[in-house]
Amino acid sequence: MSLTPRDRLIVGLDLPDVASAEVVVERLGEAVGFYKVGYQLAYAPGGLDFARDLAASGRQVFLDLKLHDIGNTVEKGVEAAARLGVSMLTVHAYPQVMRAAVRAAAGSGLQILAVTVLTSLENADLAEMGWDGGVEALVERRVRQAMDAGVGGIVASAAEAGRVRALAGPDAAIVTPGIRPAGAAAGDQKRVVAPAEALRNGATHLVVARPVVAAADPLAAARAILAEMEAA
């Protein structure tokens, strides 16, 4: 079954509290059916209950907690997240972490996504962290390790989506943040790609937060992105 732009657009609810998130979800109405709840909202009072209720209301929810801890802690955390009824959960793409997450999610319907190299990083940032091989080589290494661990989806920049597809095979989800429509401010993102180009590169899902939730008219912003995706 082929996915529509509406199935592929994930709006990041990077907002300070549940009340603000409810306003945005209400305004976006039927136009958007897939939301991401990340640090800011998840750690706000009621944030995880909101994620659970949003999933129960029929929306798909991507819980973006980017777990990275010892295996036992990751396992227990993933088991608890699976009980919220969300569709996707991120972990950092370290082999031990990914294996623990995949083990814990087995049979639950929760898809584990491996965050390869954050879209806010470029080669100089990786060198500062002790990796001199550059972004592409590190993404490739982590995609291979993610597939070995049995992870179902990859988070990377859409700039690397073609390479990710070649390594991850036909079934993996390729979830790409750092999406910027023409003219939108990059902010702290360094590896940015426009919506249509991201799809052409092979991304299965586009994660967009500020260009929608910080827009004066979030519905108009989301519709413009969906139209661009439709034209891809």
Ligand SMILES: O=C(O)c1cc(=O)[nH]c(=O)n1[C@@H]1O[C@H](COP(=O)(O)O)[C@@H](O)[C@H]1O
């Ligand atoms: O895992 C993520 O969702 C993620 C991974 C990554 O490499 N880069 C990245 O920006 N994200 C998230 O995607 C969203 C992008 O937000 P905007 O830059 O406002 O569109 C944020 O909520 C980030 O936490």
